[in-house]
Amino acid sequence: MTDLPPHLVASYDRINNAALEVAVQQPPPATGTLRVCLATEQEWNAFAGCDGLVVHPNYLEWFADSGEIHIIEFVSTPHERYLGELISDQFRGRHVQKWLRSQGAATISQGQRASPDLSYGPYSDTSHTVLPPGVPDFDDFSTIKIEIGVSQPWGMAQGQLDRKAIQVWAVMPGVEYVLCVKLDPDFENAEYKLYDVRADPLVPLNPLPIVPPRTEIHFDGRRILGIQQAMALPVGSPRALSVDLYTPLKRAMRS
Numbered sequence: 001m002t003d004l005p006p007h008l009v010a011s012y013d014r015i016n017n018a019a020l021e022v023a024v025q026q027p028p029p030a031t032g033t034l035r036v037c038l039a040t041e042q043e044w045n046a047f048a049g050c051d052g053l054v055v056h057p058n059y060l061e062w063f064a065d066s067g068e069i070h071i072i073e074f075v076s077t078p079h080e081r082y083l084g085e086l087i088s089d090q091f092r093g094r095h096v097q098k099w100l101r102s103q104g105a106a107t108i109s110q111g112q113r114a115s116p117d118l119s120y121g122p123y124s125d126t127s128h129t130v131l132p133p134g135v136p137d138f139d140d141f142s143t144i145k146i147e148i149g150v151s152q153p154w155g156m157a158q159g160q161l162d163r164k165a166i167q168v169w170a171v172m173p174g175v176e177y178v179l180c181v182k183l184d185p186d187f188e189n190a191e192y193k194l195y196d197v198r199a200d201p202l203v204p205l206n207p208l209p210i211v212p213p214r215t216e217i218h219f220d221g222r223r224i225l226g227i228q229q230a231m232a233l234p235v236g237s238p239r240a241l242s243v244d245l246y247t248p249l250k251r252a253m254r255s
Helices: 005-023 043-047 077-091 161-169 246-254
Strands: 034-038 060-063 068-071 100-102 118-122 144-149 179-184 190-196 216-220 240-244
Touching: 005 068, 034 190, 043 246, 060 161, 068 161, 077 144, 077 179, 077 240, 077 246, 144 161, 161 179, 161 190, 190 240, 240 246
Parallel strands: 144 179
Antiparallel strands: 034 068, 060 068, 100 118, 118 144, 179 190, 216 240
């Protein structure tokens, strides 16, 4: 556990124990969230920045208006299967790993803490890559944020996918794209929204179906590497990164 002052050690233990109790003893609701406990923003930030948590912060959210921590997504087989297949099938290729650094579900270190299900950003030694203002180092430089929702619904309320995409990730310096995928527990229905943070206005999108034989999305090669449009891409890097959302779904359904 990260070194914490005594008063935050106590709050860490309290939040960790409460999250475990709620996650184990209460069945996940069909929709909505489950309240964990009250916490100040300082207590939440300290907790979310620690290692060894019973419930990782990508499944949690601190609600500023009520000062409550809620479980917003529940660990489930569909969630983990699809996330695992998306990583292994689409983001582990040599052409991707050479240019994009996986940051997993790392918690941001600035402002109110939050964690995605998956994030990617450029390597520090990529030619012409520049840290954007407000980003202290490359550990905090993500250009792609990914959220997978099974229990999380679409919507702009707290604990919902569109709100986190638009109000948390899209305003974070350096982020260029936010991909949200919504799955039914039985995979009967699968949808996605790809938010381009430069869209004006940035408003909730309508979901699009993930369907065979392929459902491809595209990321601009310069933007995901943090390279200005006037600068040349590194030799060999693609002008656009294509990601198929259907093949991981097909494999997740077979697992």
